[in-house]
Amino acid sequence: MYKSEQASRLSELTSADDYMNICMDGVSHKGSPGPEDKLFDKDRSCCTSEITSNIHMNTSWYNLDWSHCPQQLSPQCRARFTQDLCFYECSPNVGPWLVKVDGMKIRNERFVDVPLCHSECDAWWEDCRDDFTCVENWSRHFNWTSDGAKCPANTECVTFETMFKNSTNFCEKVWDHSWKVVNDSNPEGCFVMWWQEDTANPNYDVAYRKAQAIVSGAPDALPKWFHNDHSALII
Template sequence: MIHLCISTLILTVVMGQKSTDMDKLLNWCLDAKLHKTAPGPENSLHKQCSPWKDRSCCTEETAHKVHNDNIYNFNYNHCRNMSKKCNEHFLQDHCFYECSPNVGPWVVSETRTWRKERFYKVPLCASDCDAWFNDCAEDFTCTDNWSRNFDWLNDTGCSSKCLTNFCPKGSECMTFRKIYGNASNFCEKVWDHAWQYTKDSEPCMRLWFNGSVGNPNDAVARHHAHLIAGASTKHLDYLLFGFLLMILWRTICVF
């Protein structure tokens, strides 16, 4: 019975994944507002999104919108105008969100009007996170979790599509350094644990890379996809073993 409980636990862990299919895990575009249904090449991608052009979940049109339009009516300047260096990191982060086909092992379901999936605790290389935080440390914000804590209000008199994020009532604008304290806290909290601060010596994602020499995040996704596929195989073995033990236990009880 102990083995049966163990097998059930492993089954639960594996079932937490959206898929155990290797090909799907390695070629996943989020079910969201602007994502393609499957990754593929683009003739070019705009500026910060350019590394993903050979295999991308975003179109050239989306890449332009990331840089030139406010796709989700999100105001990065909710306290003060964001510095150029800090904004460049958030553009890279946004390009990763829209364009990366490497998030399959970390996709979870979500119910929002503009997406049905998100990624959760993707391992982000510590050096990338440190650089992001250091360039934003003296910029200002009023809350640590930008996915959940803002008040979304309409101050333009138009439809609900004009809702924009405002600082929560009673909050105070402070530097990123004061709000978050350190890089790991910042990267993990700012988008509601989309990222997980990970040592560079471990398999981890890069926000920016030289696309002309390949995507280093492919190998990271493959590493984690193998772990998921392996866990799937093991849980079947445990289930079979537990089932046989249960039959044996019942046989012993009968006799």
């Protein structure tokens, strides 16, 4: 069991640098971003190189198998979910979007509505639209057993295109609104999950602008759908 942070820690962030120097309070995360020479973002990472190695080697994570339908996930779709998982475990730039959650074994916090570039979402969608799933929300809707996540009774495996209809619904709903799809021209910027090697992480500037806006008192209400009862949130 990992060390749980105090419930009040997010409310104690008072500067933009505070928001940029915090990692999600989760079982696989560091306390704050730090150097990892073997990782893509060598200077700032919220995970160790061992975590990323395990992500690429394992077919499931937290007892969730991406290929939970009889049809195995295609290699290109699996690669996209691996990128997404690496972002979840390793990104040092989600501080401004962290919120507290209760009653979970793997984390005390999650990120909500991180702005994802529409082009990034579309690329993910194109690589996965012909793959199969049985539920729309992978954080809440599986039947969790001792053997991991199972498709609930009375559900059937259908293509992502049948389940989600379009790229925006897919990116926003599959992980329970962790992502918010925005235009690439969004004036506040947007996130990518991959960028050219040996260049600075472009997500840093987007996050820092958001942190500055929060500190300056700009309106920052959570979306109306969000509430504090996360008892049904599993991963």
